[in-house]
Amino acid sequence: MFNIFKKTLQKTIDSIRTVSPKRREKIDRDEIEEILISCDVTYELVEKIVDSLPEVVTRSRLDNELNNIFRGESFYDRLELKSVDAKPCVEIIIGVNGAGKTTTIAKLATMYKNEGKKVILGAGDTFRAAAIEQLKAWSEKIGVPIVYTKQGHDPSAVAYDTICSAISRNCTNVIIDTAGRLHNQTNLKNELEKIIRVCSKAFEGSPHRKYLVLDGTQGNSAIEQAKIFHQLLKVDGIIITKLDGTSKGGALFSIVDELRLPIAYIGTGEGAEDFSKFDQKAYIDSILDAVFIAENQEE
Ligand SMILES: Nc1nc2c(ncn2[C@@H]2O[C@H](COP(=O)(O)OP(=O)(O)O)[C@@H](O)[C@H]2O)c(=O)[nH]1
Numbered sequence: 561m562f563n564i565f566k567k568t569l570q571k572t573i574d575s576i577r578t579v580s581p582k583r584r585e586k587i588d589r590d591e592i593e594e595i596l597i598s599c600d601v602t603y604e605l606v607e608k609i610v611d612s613l614p615e616v617v618t619r620s621r622l623d624n625e626l627n628n629i630f631r632g633e634s635f636y637d638r639l640e641l642k643s644v645d646a647k648p649c650v651e652i653i654i655g656v657n658g659a660g661k662t663t664t665i666a667k668l669a670t671m672y673k674n675e676g677k678k679v680i681l682g683a684g685d686t687f688r689a690a691a692i693e694q695l696k697a698w699s700e701k702i703g704v705p706i707v708y709t710k711q712g713h714d715p716s717a718v719a720y721d722t723i724c725s726a727i728s729r730n731c732t733n734v735i736i737d738t739a740g741r742l743h744n745q746t747n748l749k750n751e752l753e754k755i756i757r758v759c760s761k762a763f764e765g766s767p768h769r770k771y772l773v774l775d776g777t778q779g780n781s782a783i784e785q786a787k788i789f790h791q792l793l794k795v796d797g798i799i800i801t802k803l804d805g806t807s808k809g810g811a812l813f814s815i816v817d818e819l820r821l822p823i824a825y826i827g828t829g830e831g832a833e834d835f836s837k838f839d840q841k842a843y844i845d846s847i848l849d850a851v852f853i854a855e856n857q858e859e
């Protein structure tokens with residue numbers, strides 16, 4: 561079966577196979593430690609995982625440990641995105657510049673459109689003219705309407721207009737872009753809080769989801785930045801972009817472990833369809849397949 565996770569994680573898999581070239585049934589704990597570090601799992605989490613492993617590790621044992629990271633509060637819970645029944649469902653996309661927000665919006669919109677939903681975009685990154693143009697170009701390309709304004713105008717007004725327009729056009733989904741200038745945290749916080757406040761004025765209960773977009777090529781160094789955003793705004797879910805272009809694909813374990821937030825989607829390329837729901841099993845299996853062979857099987 562064609563496996564998008566395996567394909568997207570190829571660089572990560574290559575990196576694992578550099579430290580552990582031969583796949584085996586059982587692997588020494590020390591080697592597991594090296595493998596996890598090689599794909600950018602944080603040292604703290606590697607230690608936590610390795611400490612609970614026996615000296616010789618089977619696939620199912622490591623599988624267990626890795627799956628545990630995605631547990632919610634209780635043993636049987638999983639970190640999951642809350643479901644939204646509201647119509648329209650309003651989502652805002654936050655994250656630093658260059659993380660992949662605008663591209664991700666085009667991807668999300670394409671996915672919704674393919675599911676038969678009626679989408680509208682709000683060009684809420686009014687800081688740079690190029691950001692508005694970029695989202696406009698996407699909107700034409702994927703055939704989804706957009707609400708925008710001139711550079712420098714109030715992004716919360718765009719959010720308001722987009723939601724009102726969505727309601728009058730009977731749209732099911734609103735996706736709002738934002739600017740991500742993290743070097744001025746107070747400004748960013750005020751601006752994003754205002755957008756959120758204004759959303760709820762336009763449509764009570766919205767925004768229903770706040771997605772934080774993280775650049776996958778940053779690996780676990782994106783965690784600190786993610787914590788700041790989460791503290792400021794209470795993020796609902798994470799989208800990891802550019803997973804196709806990095807050997808740091810193991811960082812997702814640390815991101816989840818530290819933030820205790822679900823990973824909703826991954827970016828697998830630059831095109832509008834290069835996007836996938838995060839699949840915990842496919843993700844973990846791709847990594848385990850790089851390390852282990854099935855029992856009684858020759859490499
Ligand atoms: N390879 C790859 N490139 C991506 C992905 N997502 C975004 N990009 C690229 O990253 C760059 C920045 O994306 P953009 O959406 O403008 O980021 P923003 O500043 O956060 O809005 C662009 O060149 C995108 O094509 C992805 O999943 N894979």
Ligand SMILES: [Mg+2]
Nearest residue numbers: 661662685691
């Ligand atoms: Mg952008």
